[in-house]
Amino acid sequence: MRPGAAAKRAAALGLAGLLAWVAGASLGAAPSGPRAAAAPSFLQVGRAHAEFTPVLDGSEPIFVVFIGSDARPGQAVDGERADSIHLVGIDPAKGRASILGFPRDSWVEIPGYGTDKINASMVYGGPEAVVATVEALTGITVDYWALASFEGFQAMVNDVGGLVVDVPYPMSDPYARTNFEPGPQRLHGHDALAFARDRHSPASGDFGRSENQGRLILAALAQFRKEFAKDPSRLLTWVAAGLRHVQTDLGIREVLDLAFTASRINPKRVENMVVPGSTGMEGGQSVVFLSSAAIPIYRDMADDGFVSKANVPPSPELG
Amino acid sequence: MPAARPATLCGVLATGKHRANGRRFPTFGVAVGAAVTLTVAVAGFLALGGRAPLPGRTEGPSEEIPPFEFELRRAVAVPTTDAKATAFRAQAEAAARAAGRVLTDLYVAAFLDPANRREASYAEAWELFEEAARAAAEQDADVLTAGALGPALEEILPVQGRLAAKVLLDDRGHPVLVVAIVRFTAEARGEDGSTAALLSTGQFFLRKDGGAWRISSYDVERADRERPVAGPSASPSGAAT
Numbered sequence: 001m002r003p004g005a006a007a008k009r010a011a012a013l014g015l016a017g018l019l020a021w022v023a024g025a026s027l028g029a030a031p032s033g034p035r036a037a038a039a040p041s042f043l044q045v046g047r048a049h050a051e052f053t054p055v056l057d058g059s060e061p062i063f064v065v066f067i068g069s070d071a072r073p074g075q076a077v078d079g080e081r082a083d084s085i086h087l088v089g090i091d092p093a094k095g096r097a098s099i100l101g102f103p104r105d106s107w108v109e110i111p112g113y114g115t116d117k118i119n120a121s122m123v124y125g126g127p128e129a130v131v132a133t134v135e136a137l138t139g140i141t142v143d144y145w146a147l148a149s150f151e152g153f154q155a156m157v158n159d160v161g162g163l164v165v166d167v168p169y170p171m172s173d174p175y176a177r178t179n180f181e182p183g184p185q186r187l188h189g190h191d192a193l194a195f196a197r198d199r200h201s202p203a204s205g206d207f208g209r210s211e212n213q214g215r216l217i218l219a220a221l222a223q224f225r226k227e228f229a230k231d232p233s234r235l236l237t238w239v240a241a242g243l244r245h246v247q248t249d250l251g252i253r254e255v256l257d258l259a260f261t262a263s264r265i266n267p268k269r270v271e272n273m274v275v276p277g278s279t280g281m282e283g284g285q286s287v288v289f290l291s292s293a294a295i296p297i298y299r300d301m302a303d304d305g306f307v308s309k310a311n312v313p314p315s316p317e318l319g
Numbered sequence: 320m321p322a323a324r325p326a327t328l329c330g331v332l333a334t335g336k337h338r339a340n341g342r343r344f345p346t347f348g349v350a351v352g353a354a355v356t357l358t359v360a361v362a363g364f365l366a367l368g369g370r371a372p373l374p375g376r377t378e379g380p381s382e383e384i385p386p387f388e389f390e391l392r393r394a395v396a397v398p399t400t401d402a403k404a405t406a407f408r409a410q411a412e413a414a415a416r417a418a419g420r421v422l423t424d425l426y427v428a429a430f431l432d433p434a435n436r437r438e439a440s441y442a443e444a445w446e447l448f449e450e451a452a453r454a455a456a457e458q459d460a461d462v463l464t465a466g467a468l469g470p471a472l473e474e475i476l477p478v479q480g481r482l483a484a485k486v487l488l489d490d491r492g493h494p495v496l497v498v499a500i501v502r503f504t505a506e507a508r509g510e511d512g513s514t515a516a517l518l519s520t521g522q523f524f525l526r527k528d529g530g531a532w533r534i535s536s537y538d539v540e541r542a543d544r545e546r547p548v549a550g551p552s553a554s555p556s557g558a559a560t
Contacts, residue, residue, distance in 0.1 A: 049538075049539070049541075050540075051539070052452055052455035052456065052536055052537055053536050054449070054451050054452060232538050233498040233522055235498070235524075236397045236485050236487045240398065243399035252495050253495070
């Protein structure tokens with residue numbers, strides 16, 4: 001080997017090694033074209049949302065009678081007069097519903113007990129007699145009933161953090177203890193009960209009061225739906241509040257089914273109305289004689305739980 | 320444009336061989352030079368950003384299901400009587416753990432089981448839903464599972480699975496409904512070596528169905544993020560086993 005050849009060879013090898021290092025390193029460090037381009041296409045990058053809420057079979061409407069008992073603390077909730085009676089029809093297929101209030105002094109036939117005010121039906125035979133009376137009056141088969149006392153209603157409203165109610169007109173009644181300006185406001189248990197009981201602020205008396213009770217049901221629906229959309233686990237708070245303070249023939253699974261179904265009902269697609277009628281006297285007591293104009297309402301509601309605009313009577317208070 | 324990785328390595332070798340055939344170096348020297356060149360090139364490739372296998376990983380797709388279990392952080396009883404919630408802590412925790420097992424099974428079947436992913440077939444996941452919810456869940460497969468992209472993913476490793484639960488009790492104190500609020504994170508690696516952080520958050524409602532807890536409702540969101548190509552390695556440390 002000639003002198004200097006080894007050194008040249010070593011230098012050449014070193015140079016080749018350096019070039020190879022640089023080439024290899026640059027190829028390793030730099031993302032290749034295809035890899036960089038392919039990265040996003042292989043992976044689901046971004047946001048996506050999926051939700052499913054079970055609703056009851058939409059083939060049949062569901063009818064529930066909501067009863068507010070006049071029972072005071074210590075009295076049997078189902079043994080006193082019914083202070084409020086509402087028939088709620090739900091059309092699960094179309095996510096809509098109707099609330100039909102019965103003035104408590106409505107003079108009606110109570111099956112098995114003769115003719116009396118509708119609120120006396122509960123004294124005769126508890127919630128079942130109220131249901132039988134509503135069924136006889138409307139021709140609608142009721143699926144379930146739910147009954148709350150004054151105390152239970154207040155506690156229930158407090159358990160869900162109060163209800164935002166759109167008070168329709170100024171309300172001031174020393175008997176019911178209302179003092180509300182019109183407009184949306186959050187009413188806690190005591191005030192919500194006062195709003196439900198005030199029959200002096202509405203010019204139409206019991207008719208307007210029954211309509212306001214329907215407003216509370218609507219407010220509860222709207223608020224539940226809003227909270228459920230934001231945090232579905234709130235459903236448990238509402239269901240627990242209901243089951244804690246309400247007597248019902250609904251099983252817990254049925255309550256859950258109804259709650260899921262309610263989450264799909266748009267409050268704007270709920271008609272709140274009161275059976276039309278006129279006041280009169282019967283046996284020395286003031287009563288309400290229901291109008292024959294109620295018959296098309298019953299028929300319409302029986303069909304799918306919903307009363308179409310054409311059959312909705314004017315508001316007793318607002319026209 | 321640089322050649323793809325296998326071609327690049329071949330290219331380095333070919334270059335060395337071509338030079339070895341030159342007149343300047345004898346055969347032995349060429350062999351030594353080629354060996355040194357190859358060693359140095361590979362070392363440079365790996366040291367300066369080459370895609371070495373990440374710690375704990377193999378280059379090829381693994382057929383093993385990585386260990387994963389949702390960690391129960393909190394279970395709250397929601398009684399339907401006037402009893403205090405704290406009186407039902409044990410029942411709530413037991414129900415929450417049972418629900419957690421169902422959701423662990425769901426996420427394993429939906430993301431971590433390579434066999435399901437390769438086939439983009441998640442039948443084991445759908446069995447965990449109530450019948451009424453199953454069709455909807457299958458339609459939401461792209462959010463609830465690795466989805467149709469499953470076959471393109473070499474690997475998904477869990478990073479963390481957390482669960483908090485609210486448990487509704489009946490009037491006898493028996494759990495009837497569990498709402499599980501979950502957060503699942505994982506790292507996915509595509510066939511091309513690209514990676515992404517997977518994030519699945521949401522709420523699952525579970526009810527007893529024939530003695531077993533099944534998912535009856537859900538509200539789930541995916542928010543995945545692409546990672547840089549030479550991203551850090553993931554560790555399944557948050558996954559309790």
